[in-house]
Amino acid sequence: MLSNTELYYSQNLIDDYRITILGDEAHHIREVMRHEINDNIFVTDGNGGIYNCLIELKSNKKIVCKVLNKYFKENCFSNITFCLPRLKNNDRFEFALEKSIELGITNFIVFESTRTIAKGEKLGRWNKIAISAMKQSLRAWLPRISFEKNLSSIIKYDGKKIFFDQNAMQTLSEFIHKSSSALLTEKHLFLFGPEGGFDEDEFKIAKNELRIRLTENRLRSETAITTVAAIISTYLK
Structure with a gap:
């Protein structure tokens, strides 16, 4: 159309x-x-x-x-939330946000991790990027973007939390295969670490949450974010 x-x-x-x-x-x-x-x-x-x-x-x-x-247009991604860390390079962060929106993700929580270097929120700027990416990709749902000062605040949100950890045993592909029906009906929050990943104290906070890895290789945060968005977009369409 x-x-x-x-x-x-x-x-x-x-x-x-x-x-x-x-x-x-x-x-x-x-x-x-x-x-x-x-x-x-x-x-x-x-x-x-x-x-x-x-x-x-x-x-x-x-x-x-x-x-x-x-x-x-139905929102196939309404129960999926991407939790994005502030990155040292703002251009890379905005790239990850923009491409995730173009691929269909409509809920975002931006947060400051322990290893985050860039601090503070830029909701006005991020919302402009969201509008532009929505129009560029011909989508009809304006993404919702919120900001949290730390990881502990996100743990309190409703929904299943999935942490990306390079040392995790389970892969994203295995998780999607096992959780195929739940992904379509239940709230899921995917949490990505900043440069250097989550630190040990943050993993202690998330000790009861699921950890998965994307690949055997170490990826930049923005690469991991856009890759997961593409995989989820392909699955949920």
């Missing part, structure tokens, strides 16, 4: 027949793509809805569109 088109984002649904587009999205439609009145565009509300629209009004502040048709 959307393979050769542009997708824009707006949560400003006036009613079942009109959508208002503001801010950067309106600027892109008006100044970059140079759309005119009666041009056809697609808009997502970030909650599964995709709207086939005609532009009715174009001003310096907003674009108003008439809804022709509405489609709904």
Whole structure:
């Protein structure tokens, strides 16, 4: 349906027949793509809805569109959460976040590990990346991104926690094979370590949680994150 088109984002649904587009999205439609009145565009509300629209009004502040048709996409990844560590190299962290979103992951917890060098949250920046990646991959669910200061806070979340540990006996492939039905119905949190991995104190905190390894080889954090996203995306589709 959307393979050769542009997708824009707006949560400003006036009613079942009109959508208002503001801010950067309106600027892109008006100044970059140079759309005119009666041009056809697609808009997502970030909650599964995709709207086939005609532009009715174009001003310096907003674009108003008439809804022709509405489609709904299920979120196959709603029970999957990726817990991403802040990485020393911010570009690599943003790459992992962006590619995971493009592959379909919609829930993220960013956290500071003991070995984390880069500190603090950048939720505004990360949410912009999320919107861009959602549109790029023609998806209809805006990812939810939260931030935690330490690993202990994540342990308190509901759901099965899966830690990636290079020394674990069980592999991701074995885990998916054994947990095929549960992955589709139960909450799972996949936790990735920063450069250098989790330290011993963190593994003590997670002593009752499952540990798995991705491969025999040691991978960069961003490589591991995107690889797991690709594997899960292939399985859940």
